[in-house]
Amino acid sequence: MNTAQPIRREKDLVCFREYYRKEKPDSRNYLMMAVGLNTALRISDILEMRWGDVYDFERRRYKTHLFLIEKKTGKKSLVLLNGNIREALIGQAEELRRRGRRLEAGDWIFENEKKPGNPISRVQAFRIVKKAARGCGLEGVISCHSLRKTFGYHAWKQGAEPALLMNIFNHSSYTNTVRYLGIEQDDRDRIFRNIYQ
Numbered sequence: 001m002n003t004a005q006p007i008r009r010e011k012d013l014v015c016f017r018e019y020y021r022k023e024k025p026d027s028r029n030y031l032m033m034a035v036g037l038n039t040a041l042r043i044s045d046i047l048e049m050r051w052g053d054v055y056d057f058e059r060r061r062y063k064t065h066l067f068l069i070e071k072k073t074g075k076k077s078l079v080l081l082n083g084n085i086r087e088a089l090i091g092q093a094e095e096l097r098r099r100g101r102r103l104e105a106g107d108w109i110f111e112n113e114k115k116p117g118n119p120i121s122r123v124q125a126f127r128i129v130k131k132a133a134r135g136c137g138l139e140g141v142i143s144c145h146s147l148r149k150t151f152g153y154h155a156w157k158q159g160a161e162p163a164l165l166m167n168i169f170n171h172s173s174y175t176n177t178v179r180y181l182g183i184e185q186d187d188r189d190r191i192f193r194n195i196y197q
């Protein structure tokens with residue numbers, strides 16, 4: 001069984017993250033990547049997002065947090081919409097306005113252009129991720145789930161507390177989180193090598 005892998009190398013992550021902004025400009029696809037890489041949400045939750053989830057139409061401003069009930073677990077989650085996501089949201093909204101679209105709260109953020117009124121499918125999201133992975137020459141199993149795992153892997157590398165990552169991913173054990181994030185032997189070796197140095 002092939003298991004989705006996180007994008008480990010910073011250079012690869014930069015290429016992947018920027019692919020739909022620089023190589024093949026597409027504001028919707030760029031936004032999907034930004035949300036996935038910055039929230040640790042599953043693709044099923046990302047594709048369900050509507051403009052009213054991220055934008056307060058009454059006050060005419062972007063929300064600071066996304067509130068959702070996770071599809072898989074049924075748990076409530078409050079996720080910060082950081083600067084990367086907000087910038088991508090603004091870019092997508094501006095692109096839609098240029099095309100003459102007037103956004104409403106119930107509109108899908110990741111709307112299917114061939115089937116207006118519907119979000120893109122998981123299969124289409126997978127194609128979007130795979131195209132960026134191929135375009136960046138990434139090897140290994142890169143899929144929609146890689147977005148979530150990449151968030152966790154880099155949060156771990158930046159020193160995020162394991163208990164907090166367990167909470168974000170709704171894991172019941174530290175071992176599950178370590179396995180999930182793909183912490184490899186070289187990461188373990190680095191700790192042994194650098195202790196007391």
